[in-house]
Amino acid sequence: MALSREQMDRKIDEHFGFEQNDDVAGVLATLAPDVEHDIVGWPTGPAHGREGARSFYEALFADLSDGKVETVKRLYGENFLVDESIWRGKAPGRPFGLEGKNRPLSFRLLHVIEYAESGDIARENVWIDMAAILQQLPQD
Secondary structure (H helix, E strand, C coil): CCCCHHHHHHHHHHHHHHHHCCCHHHHHHCEEEEEEEEECCCCCCCEECHHHHHHHHHHHHHHCEEEEEEEEEEEEECCEEEEEEEEEEEECCCHHHCCCCCEEEEEEEEEEEEECCCCCEEEEEEEECHHHHHHHCCCC
């Protein structure tokens, strides 16, 4: 049975909330056990399973802080949504291999989320506006 828009929104908003709180265990709990986790351009490529996604979130939470996600638009289909958002926060670490120097940072994100029948996230595909990140975090 297809999930409603409200069910999909609730799960992705829960996921974003755990990200905002740097809660690795919480984020992983929103994912299906056999999730495909694909951050486009991430050096290790797509990860599989909750534990496979763990290292991405550990690195992300070390490199970015005070993050807030603002949803711009969502499109829905049968058990999937596309979320266009803006992330705003600080870059104290080395996000995406760049020296952050605790500078403010804002960039667009595009999430393509597929849901399992359980309502958990079965596939998370994320596209990041690297041009905006490079412009805001110039390297010496």
